[in-house]
Amino acid sequence: MPKSRVEAFSDGVFAVAITLLVLDLHPPSTHGSLLAALADGWPEFAAFALSFAVIGIIWVNHHAVFHRIARVDRTLLFLNLGLLLSVVLIPFVTALFALYIAHTGDQADLAGALYNADFLLVAIFFTAINVRVDTEARLRREHVPPTSPAQRLRFAAGTFVYAACIPLSYVNPVLALILDAAVAVFYIGDQLGSRTAADD
Amino acid sequence: MPKSRVEAFSDGVFAVAITLLVLDLHPPSTHGSLLAALADGWPEFAAFALSFAVIGIIWVNHHAVFHRIARVDRTLLFLNLGLLLSVVLIPFVTALFALYIAHTGDQADLAGALYNADFLLVAIFFTAINVRVDTEARLRREHVPPTSPAQRLRFAAGTFVYAACIPLSYVNPVLALILDAAVAVFYIGDQLGSRTAADD
Amino acid sequence: MPKSRVEAFSDGVFAVAITLLVLDLHPPSTHGSLLAALADGWPEFAAFALSFAVIGIIWVNHHAVFHRIARVDRTLLFLNLGLLLSVVLIPFVTALFALYIAHTGDQADLAGALYNADFLLVAIFFTAINVRVDTEARLRREHVPPTSPAQRLRFAAGTFVYAACIPLSYVNPVLALILDAAVAVFYIGDQLGSRTAADD
C-alpha cells in the first residue's frame, strides 16, 4: 500500500490535536483582574506551550521517519494508529496536569505522572515504528539503510527521560515539567544536526 | 471524477472525529481524589479507547476499499457521505454510552443500543460501498477483480455482531461493550491475513 | 497559482465544520428518561442531519466546480474564503435554530431566518465563484466550456429557495426546515443526472 494516505491522515490528526490544545486556554472571568488571572493561570500556558512544542516535534520526527519509507503494511498502519492514539491523548493529559498544578497541593504528582506516561507511550510507538522500518527492508525507500545504533540511541533518548519523569513527578511535578521542556529544546538541536548530514 | 479529493475529505473527517473523542475525557474536579475519580471514570476511558480503535479500523478499511477504486461517481460520493455521517456520530454516541454506564442503573441499555446502532450504520454503508465497487467495473482500478463471496462475508462480519449487540445491550450493556472490543481485535488480525495475500 | 492547496484547505475546513456539528449534540442529563429526552431533542437531531447534508452537498458541488478549474487567482481565493466563512458559520446557526425551535414559542422565526440567511450566503458565494470561472477562460481546464444558462439556473435554484425561506421562517420555522430538507434531496437527484452526462 502506498504511504500517501497514512501521511495525510496522520497530518490531519496532528493538526487537529495541536489546534485543540487551544480549547484548554480559557478566558478568565471578567469579575477580577485580568492580569492577575493570567498570571495565576501560568500552568495552563506553560503546559499549552510545552504540549504544542512536543506535538510539533513529534510531527517533525514523523515527517523524518516516513521520509525513509516507501510503502506501508498493516503492522505499520496499526503501530501508527497507536502513535496517533497517544498523540490524541495529549490535550487531555495537558489539561489534567495544568489543572492539578494550579489548584491542588498534593495531587499534581499523579497528574504529572500521567502526562509523562503519555509522552512515554508516544516514544515507545515511535521506537516500534523505527524498528519495523529498520528490520523490513521492503518498506524502505531504495538506498535508505537501517539506522545506526548511535542514531537509534539518540532517537530513543526521550524514552528514558519521560520514563524517569514519571517517578520524578512524585518528587516535584514542576521540575518534571521543566525537564520535559529541556528534552524538547534538546531534540530540536540534536535532530537538526544529524538530519542535515544523513537525510537531505 | 478522480478519487483524490474524496480520500482527502474522508481522511479529514476521520482525523477530526478520532481526535474530537478526546473532548469527552474531562479532567475530574480537583476537590476529591484524582485516582478515585479516574477509576470511577473507567467507562469514559473504555468507550474512548474502543471508539478510537473502531474509527482507526474504519480508516484502515476505507484505505483498503479505496485502494481498489480508480474513480468515483456521485452515487459513491453520497454513499461515502453516509459513511462519514455515521462516523461523525461516533463521538456523540460514545459520550452518551459512557455517561449512562457510569451514572445510571437502568438506562445504559438504550445508550448501548444507540452506540451499536451507529456502528451498524457504519457497517451497512461500508457494505453498500463495497457492493457498488463490485458491480461497477468502471470504478475499479485495472486488474482488480470483484471481491469473492468469502471476502464479502468476512468484511461484513461486523454487521451481524453490531446488529446482535443492539438487543444484547438490553440484557447487559457492558457485555455488549466487551463484544464490540472483541470484534475490533478480531478485525485487526483477520484483515491483516487476507490483505497480505490479496492486495499488496 | 495551482489549485491543489485551495482544495486541500477547503477540504480541511469542510471536514472540520461537518464534524464540529456533532459538538452540538449533547447527551441528555441522566436524571430523567433518556428516551423522552432524545424525543424532545428532535430539533437538535433534525438540524444536525440537515446541516450535515447541506455541508456534504456543498462539498460535492465544490468538488464539481473545482473539477472544471485548472488554476486560481487571488479573486477566486477570496471568493472561496467567503464561501468557507459561510460554511464555518453553519454549526453556529444550526445550534441557534435547534435551540430556539426546541425552547421558545416565538423567537424561532429569527433563528430560522438567520439559518437560511447563512445558506443564502453560501449560495451567493457559489454563484460568484461560478461566474468568475465562466468569465475567465484562463482559469478553466482545457476543453471545459462555460456553463450553459440552464445549468446556471439549476445550480442557482437553492439561492431562490433559501431567500424565500427567510420570510417563511416568520410564518412557520419548521416548514422552512422541511423546505430546506426538500432542497437538499432535490439537489442530490438533479445534480446526479446532469453531472453524469456533462462532467465524467
Added chain:
Amino acid sequence: MPKSRVEAFSDGVFAVAITLLVLDLHPPSTHGSLLAALADGWPEFAAFALSFAVIGIIWVNHHAVFHRIARVDRTLLFLNLGLLLSVVLIPFVTALFALYIAHTGDQADLAGALYNADFLLVAIFFTAINVRVDTEARLRREHVPPTSPAQRLRFAAGTFVYAACIPLSYVNPVLALILDAAVAVFYIGDQLGSRTAADD
C-alpha cells in the same frame, strides 16, 4: 526534504483554527430577546469576522510564500511551527478580546494588547520565514529571485501596525480593532496587485 507535508500540515492547522473560531459564537440564552442578545454580542461577531479574515489572509500569504519554495530544511520547519503556534492562539485571544470588550469597562485594554501581540507574533514569524527563503537560495524554486526591498517592506507593513496597536489598545481598544480590520482590507488589495505581476 520535500515541502508537501509541511503544506498539508499547515493547511490542516489553518483549517482547524479558522473553523474553531465558530466555537466562540454562543447561541444566547432563550430567556431574553434573541435580537437584543445578538446586538449586544456584536464584539463576538466583529472579533469572529476579523479573526476569520486574518487567518484567511495568513493562509493566502502562506500559500504565496511557499509557492516560492522548492524544499524545506529543519530551520524552516521550526519557523513554520512558530507561525502555527501564533495562529493556534488566535481563537483564544479572539475570545478573550470579545469577552472583555463586551463585559468590562477598563480591562479591554490588556485583552486588546494581547490580541494584537499575537498578530505581531504571526507577522514576525512570517518575516523570519521570508528572510530565510531570501537568504538560502537552495530552498527556492529555480528562477525565483529573492524578494525586493519594496516587496519586503510591503509584506512587513502589518508588523508595524500590529506593534502600534498594542499601546493603542490602552487608549481605545475598539479603535485598535478597527485599525486591525483596515489592515486586513489593505492586505487584500495590495497583495492582489503585486501578486498578479510577480508570481503568476
